[in-house]
Amino acid sequence: MAWTSIAKHGTDELFLASGSLPFYERVIKYPESLDEIYFNQPGIETIDEGYKIPHLVGGTDKARATLVLTQAHINRLKKWLSTQSPTLEYVSSFSVACAYVWSCIAKARARTGEQKGENDNDGDDDLERFIFPVDWRPRIHPPLPPTYFGNCLGPCITTLTKRSLLAGNKGFQTATELVGKALSETLKTKDALLNDADTWLERAYEPVLMIGVSGTPKMKVYDIDFGWGKPKKHETPSIDYNGSISVNASKDSAGDIEIGISLPTKQMDAFISISRDELENTFYDQDE
Incomplete structure (x- = not known):
């Protein structure tokens, strides 16, 4: 907000007048052992000048779509x-x-017979994990100001022990129950934000089929204007190689949600067909 306001207007006067100054104090205390755990975690790539994202070097059979x-x-x-x-x-x-x-992706995998996914090399064939970030700023005690300038995200993780449930007739219902339960339990831990932080990376890098979430509808990416107009299309490159989906507020309406998806071509074709069919038929509201 500060950057775009100053860039667009050529002065910081309007931004300063808004009273939304960044809060730079480092008020979150976390165990020093977390740094050591992170750097010693298998699967963490060393990033240097010669680093290239392995999954993006060479050809790919993946396709992108925005739902x-x-x-x-x-x-x-x-x-x-x-x-x-x-x-x-x-x-x-x-x-x-x-x-x-999540449920539509599971059904697309089942329809195409392509059950493998990112981070699914040698793991349990029936386990599936869904992980998404939670903004802890208003949820810790005492709460942090919305302008806190630092990383204050925590993972919310849910694990399905029988993958076929997602691909069945009650797949969406099952997925909603899992996500809702994980959120409900996570948000109850206001005073215990870092209680299980030493297990976050272990669970995130465990070799099981996993789908992550990048972004949030609360971050209005289409309202960003540096002075040459608002974005026409927002893309998240990382979903091409880390098995995640991107979730943002839609360009056309703040109440709509724009989801970026990257899947192998056959799965993408199946996903588009399944998601369209379910919205038009299974979940069709006769009163509309």
């Missing part, structure tokens, strides 16, 4: 869930969108 779940789509999915799982602890637009895409 936009409109507010109408999300409301339709929530309404369906309210009848199928009325006791769900946590249902948000973010969790519903992530669960829907």
